[in-house]
Amino acid sequence: NARYDVGSFTLIGQWLRASDGALDRDGWFVQPSVKAGIYEFVYRYNDLDVGITPVATDSLTWDRTQHIIGVVTTLYKGVKLKTEYALNEEATGGADVHNDEFSTQLEIVW
Numbered sequence: 380n381a382r383y384d385v386g387s388f389t390l391i392g393q394w395l396r397a398s399d400g401a402l403d404r405d406g407w408f409v410q411p412s413v414k415a416g417i418y419e420f421v422y423r424y425n426d427l428d429v430g431i432t433p434v435a436t437d438s439l440t441w442d443r444t445q446h447i448i449g450v451v452t453t454l455y456k457g458v459k460l461k462t463e464y465a466l467n468e469e470a471t472g473g474a475d476v477h478n479d480e481f482s483t484q485l486e487i488v489w
Contacts, residue, residue: 387414402439403430419451421463435473442470459486 383390394407406427413420425445434440449463461484469476 388412389414404428405430417453419453421447421449421451423447423449433470433472435471438469438471440472444468457488460484461486 381392389410389412391410391412392408395404396406397404404427406425408423408425410421410423412422423446425443425447427443429440429442431440433442445468446466447463449461452460452462454460463480463482465480465482467476467478467480469478
């Protein structure tokens with residue numbers, strides 16, 4: 380893991396390697412973000428390589444790339460609204476899968 384903060388800018392990165400049975404996974408992400416008032420604008424790039432030939436009927440074998448665009452809005456002290464859109468790309472070994480995601484989360488911490 381690595382993190383760099385300067386002013387309103389943050390850069391986070393992570394690299395991982397894991398073995399799950401026959402799956403040797405290598406993955407990493409990089410995430411720059413900028414705060415502007417009550418908003419934090421976030422971009423994240425993820426890459427996951429499972430190290431085996433993809434099988435269309437087994438999603439555990441798919442390599443994945445993901446682009447995420449998000450906004451974190453501080454509504455009140457300890458209350459945040461997190462909104463993001465994820466563009467998902469999978470190497471399935473078969474037909475393209477169209478499963479982009481839109482998600483929101485209300486976070487309350489006290």
